[in-house]
Each structure stands twice: as C-alpha cells, then as structure tokens.
Amino acid sequence: xxxxxxxxxxxxxxxxxxxxxxxxxxxxxxxxxxxxxxxxxxxxxxxxxxxxxxxxxxxxxxxxxxxxxxxxxxxxxxxxxxxxxxxxxxxxxxxxxxxxxxxxxxxxxxxxxxxxxxxxxxxxxxxxxxxxxxxxxxxxxxxxxxxxxxxxxxxxxxxxxxxxxxxxxxxxxxxxxxxxxxxxxxxxxxxxxxxxxxxxxxxxxxxxxxxxxxxxxxxxxxxxxxxxxxxxxxxxxxxxxxxxxxxxxxxxxxxxxxxxxxxxxxxxxxxxxxxxxxxx
Numbered sequence: 001x002x003x004x005x006x007x008x009x010x011x012x013x014x015x016x017x018x019x020x021x022x023x024x025x026x027x028x029x030x031x032x033x034x035x036x037x038x039x040x041x042x043x044x045x046x047x048x049x050x051x052x053x054x055x056x057x058x059x060x061x062x063x064x065x066x067x068x069x070x071x072x073x074x075x076x077x078x079x080x081x082x083x084x085x086x087x088x089x090x091x092x093x094x095x096x097x098x099x100x101x102x103x104x105x106x107x108x109x110x111x112x113x114x115x116x117x118x119x120x121x122x123x124x125x126x127x128x129x130x131x132x133x134x135x136x137x138x139x140x141x142x143x144x145x146x147x148x149x150x151x152x153x154x155x156x157x158x159x160x161x162x163x164x165x166x167x168x169x170x171x172x173x174x175x176x177x178x179x180x181x182x183x184x185x186x187x188x189x190x191x192x193x194x195x196x197x198x199x200x201x202x203x204x205x206x207x208x209x210x211x212x213x214x215x216x217x218x219x220x221x222x223x224x225x226x227x228x229x230x231x232x233x234x235x236x237x238x239x240x241x242x243x244x245x246x247x248x249x250x251x252x253x254x255x256x257x258x259x260x261x262x263x264x265x266x267x268x269x270x271x272x273x274x275x276x277x278x279x280x
Contacts, residue, residue: 013081013208015265020074022261026067033059034117062253065246068119069254072192075123076199077208079130084203094131101127126193133197141201148194153247155187187247 033056079097086093101124108120133141202208 015262016074016077016208018265019070019258019261022257023067023070023074026063027071029059029063030065030067031115031117033063035115065250066254066257069191069195069251070258072123072195073199073202073254073258075127076130076196076201077203078199079127079196080200080203083134097131098128122189122192126189126196129193130196130200133200138201138204141197141204145194145197145201148190148197149251152187152190152194153251155190155247191247191251 082097083093086096104127105121105124108118108122108124112118112121133144136144
C-alpha cells in the first residue's frame with residue numbers, strides 16, 4: 001500500500017506517547033550527567049576513572065543534545081494537534097495556548113531555581129513563535145525550517161556552550177535573565193525553533209494520527225532529511241566546521257532514533273517491517 005495506517009484501540013496517538021517517553025528518558029540521562037560533571041568541577045576534580053570516561057563518551061555521542069531535539073519536534077506536533085482540534089470544534093485557540101505557555105514558563109521558572117539548565121521556560125518563550133506560522137503553506141514552512149537549521153548549524157555556540165564542563169559552570173553561575181539571553185542568542189534557540197516548525201509541518205501532512213503513521217511518507221521524509229544532512233556533513237567536514245558537524249550529528253541521530261522507534265513499533269504491530277515478515 002502507498003500509505004498504510006496502523007490500527008490502535010485508543011484514540012490517542014500511541015507512537016507519539018512512546019516517542020515522548022523515550023525523549024524524556026534521554027533528557028533525564030543527559031541532566032544526570034550534567035549535574036555529575038558540575039559537582040565534580042565544584043569540588044575541583046576531573047574524570048580520571050576509565051569507566052567514567054567511557055560512560056561520558058557514550059553519553060556525549062548518543063545522548064547529549066539529541067533528546068531535546070526529539071522533544072522539540074513533538075512539541076511542535078502537539079501544537080498542531082491542539083490547533084486542529086480547537087478549529088474542528090470551533091473553539092478559540094490562541095488565548096488558551098498562550099495561557100498554557102505561561103503556565104509552562106512558571107513551571108520552568110521554578111525548576112530553574114534548582115537546575116540551571118532548565119529548558120521549559122525557553123520552550124515557553126520560543127513557543128509563541130508557533131502562533132504566526134499557523135496559516136503558512138507547507139512549502140514556505142519547509143523553506144523557513146531549512147534556513148533555521150543552516151543558521152543553527154553555523155552558530156559556534158551550538159556545539160560548545162553546553163559541551164564542556166567549564167562552559168556548564170559558567171552558565172550555572174549566570175543570573176536568570178542572563179541565562180535566558182544566552183540561550184536565546186545561541187544556536188540552540190534556532191535549532192529548537194526549527195524542530196518546533198518541523199513538528200508542526202509533520203502535523204499538517206498528517207504524518208502521525210490516531211490510527212498510527214503514514215509509512216510511505218515517513219520513509220520518504222526520513223530519507224530526504226538524511227540525504228540533506230549527509231550533504232551538510234560532507235560540506236562541514238571539508239570546511240572543518242567543528243560546531244556545524246556537532247549540530248548535524250545531533251540532528252541526524254535524533255532522526256535515526258525517531259525512525260528506529262517507528263520501525264520497531266511497526267514490527268511489533270505487524271510482525272515484520274513495512275508489512276513483510278522479518279526473516280532471520
């Protein structure tokens with residue numbers, strides 16, 4: 001079939017709940033590692049144990065700066081679902097969404113008092129920029145996404161301002177307003193916004209719905225994004241743009257996680273990939 005839909009017994013979009021849980025688990029791992037590094041530095045210590053170094057390398061490659069990208073994508077997709085449902089019911093949406101962002105900002109503000117790298121309040125601020133794109137067509141939206149991704153990858157801040165323990169300590173000691181300015185002025189702001197918009201785009205093309213997901217469209221989307229990121233990776237390695245490569249690798253691996261989980265979900269439901277038995 002060109003576009004095969006998975007069937008579920010629940011009106012909720014099961015695959016999105018799975019992706020949210022996966023993203024949250026990865027964020028917990030990343031936060032645990034950052035807190036550990038901050039405590040080590042505050043005590044004037046460095047990682048010297050081989051096991052700790054191995055774990056740090058694993059987290060750096062597979063976890064750091066990967067899962068918040070998935071969460072950003074899901075945030076944008078959730079915005080579209082809320083907007084679509086409100087439109088279908090003829091209910092006002094903008095004021096309710098702004099109120100939800102305000103509540104999210106307050107929660108993030110409280111969390112920020114205990115953890116300097118809270119991102120919820122940043123999501124609340126950037127989330128306001130989802131409102132103006134509600135009526136853009138898909139091509140214009142994809143064009144804006146591409147510009148944001150390129151701009152984020154070219155930002156030297158993206159690959160370094162959270163990567164090293166020294167920069168982590170510097171951010172932790174900044175005042176609240178300075179932290180917000182730092183986050184919003186870095187490549188992270190642009191990357192988060194691009195994933196917000198990409199999630200919204202996924203909603204407009206009905207990539208995920210209550211029946212599952214559109215497999216053909218998902219395959220084509222992942223293939224095109226992988227090819228595009230591959231080209232940027234080659235260009236970045238040729239020009240020796242370390243920060244650009246770091247951003248692209250994070251983005252590429254995030255898409256790999258999303259695609260991999262969708263494939264596993266499909267296999268669990270159908271006993272094979274894309275409707276075909278998986279023979280070993």
